Amino acid sequence: MKYNISTHPVETSRLSTIDFDNIPFGQTFSDHMFSADFINGEWTNLQIVPFGDLAISPVNLALHYGQSIFEGMKATKKLDGTPCFLRPAMHSDRMNASAERMCMPTIPEDLFLQALHELVDLDKGWIPPAVGSALYIRPVMFAMDAMLGVKVSKTYKFLIVTGPVGPYYPKPVKLLVEDTYVRAAVGGVGEAKTAGNYAASLYPANRAIEQGYDQVMWMDAKEFKYVQEVGTMNIFFVMGNKIVTPATDGAILKGITRNSILHILKAKGYDVEERLVHIDEVVESYKKGELKEIFGTGTAAVIANVSHLKYGDLVMELPPVSEHKTAIMLKKEIDGIRSGEVEDTFGWIEPVKSVVNV
Ligand SMILES: Cc1ncc(COP(=O)(O)O)c(C=O)c1O
Structure with a gap:
């Protein structure tokens, strides 16, 4: 199914202020984020908006009782410049497994993937080109009911934020x-x-x-x-x-x-x-x-x-x-599958679809 995701682009991108050679993990975020609300049993308000703060009630259930789940994934560029994901559907599946365990609503896989493609296509300029660097992608879902009492929330917010990152552990x-x-x-x-x-x-x-x-x-x-x-x-x-x-x-x-x-x-x-x-x-x-x-x-x-x-x-x-021959070989394989230098025999690479018209 194709969802109607409305896009509200930033007036001025922050991209030109970013130094891709100096990007500590988790501190720099791209221009846009995807946002959706779960209200009355369905996902609604599907939109891509400028990255920014949210208004949260002081009695938000997630803050007090922890109904909050997330994923961590990456988009990278092949050597020919094509932006790609690695096994994105597996992240959608795991997000939904986490949701079920925490009594939260699942997110239809086609919604998760469409949101991901549209968001990353819009912010593909934020994917650092160097091998080992990436656009880190953080889907997150949390309770939004405003009340006290340990109970399952009826409303939720689902966001996807992204940000460029360099290597995580530069040392052993x-x-x-x-x-x-x-x-x-x-x-x-x-x-x-x-x-x-x-x-x-x-x-x-x-x-x-x-x-x-x-x-x-x-x-x-x-x-x-x-x-x-x-x-x-x-x-x-x-x-x-x-x-x-x-x-x-x-x-x-x-x-x-x-x-x-x-x-x-x-x-x-x-x-x-x-x-x-x-x-x-x-x-x-x-x-x-x-x-x-x-x-x-x-x-x-x-x-x-x-x-x-x-x-x-x-x-x-x-x-x-x-x-550490095995670790060195495995790192080369994964980086190579992402860069296109190693053949993707498992069919794990999914190019970011160019779908955004803004
Ligand atoms: C607790 C924990 N274990 C293992 C992993 C590795 O999982 P993955 O390879 O899916 O990133 C992660 C990262 O997501 C994690 O948070």
Whole structure:
């Protein structure tokens, strides 16, 4: 179905004020945003408007009780200049899975995709051309009812904002195995991309930073023995000739980059396993000299090499990043699929449709 999205362009673009060589993550936003309201059981007021502040009631339900979900995705340019998305429908599916878990309305996939194409087509000048840079896209939906009381909101706002970004982790990351706090338990909301998961991560993350680490590695909520994930990334271990990643068990976010990496590894014939990963297995592999690489995967970071992993008193130092052959190959593949240098055999690339008439 084609939706009627009205477009209200800015009078003067801010694009000429942006230095693409100096764009810290999440601090610069493009000229426009998509906005829609869920009222009386349907999505309405579909529009693209100048990026700007909203008026929110002090008793907005999302502010108090956390009915808020989001996605994170990227548009990049191929070497020939074509703006593209990578697997956008998967982000639509995950947004809707998060919505269902949080008792929020789903967004029809064709509305999500049409809004995305029209918005990014209008602001395609904001996509930085350099490989590794991108237009980060943040769809977000939150409750809009104005009242107090823990209940499911009847009204919601759905926005898509975008902004240019450079590489997320310019350096390899140091991880600390978290043995006191948990991100998510099976049966909780760990699989939903909902705001509260990130709020819960801040205190442990700060403690890790105080100890000189970049992120915590989350462990299962029952025994603190099985690896879950890291900050905003899923995690992979190269132990001997095997590549192992924790199976998604309901407490781990089903990363779309994780899924792409698994497809690439399997297609290239690597020995890859999704299963429970016990921390003792990682330690043992390190002690035998078989822990070759650890890397995180996520839309923002793409592939982040890990240089150190601390568990209790043991600091495991990984081989130099130049020897992380798997991570280097995977980063090249994903960047190459996006730039057009690697053939898109999986059919993941979707060029931004030129649809906007303003
Ligand atoms: C908690 C968490 N885990 C993993 C990921 C990686 O997911 P994706 O590859 O879809 O970006 C993210 C980022 O969205 C995240 O927030």
